[in-house]
Amino acid sequence: MQIGRVAERTGLSLRTIRYYGEVGLVEPSARSRGGFRLYTESDVDRLLLIKQMKPLDFSLEETRELLGVLDRLSADDLTEHDRAALNARLDIFDEAITARCDALREQLARAAEFQGLLRAQRTRRGVRA
DSSP states (O other), rough: BBHHHHHHTTOOHHHHHHHHHHHSSSOOOOEOTTOOEEEEEEHHHHHHHHHHGGGGGGOOHHHHHHHHHHHHHHHHTOOOHHHHHHHHHHHHHHHHHHOOOOOOHHHHHHHHHHHHHHHHHHHHOOOOO
């Protein structure tokens, strides 16, 4: 599929998709005769994974590393040792995701508390929300 369709499917801008290609995260699987970027379902899945990592503040290097681990795990010629090492790396990413989600929950709770305090102040002063 062409980049415009990929942008619609992923909710990412054309510029962002092109940027991810420039930095080597998701390169188009092919080009049309006219030079248009062509993407596969696998490319779309990869973009959606990157999109999920972004709000958790993963760096480009961390994102690249995770994608590399996932790519290597799909290889047919992995030894058990290599597979175990890659799965251990995924466990580390899982722990990082959990920690970042916990931090976001805490931040959201503080924001909700602040909102409640502000609304209480407005109510005491007779100002409607």
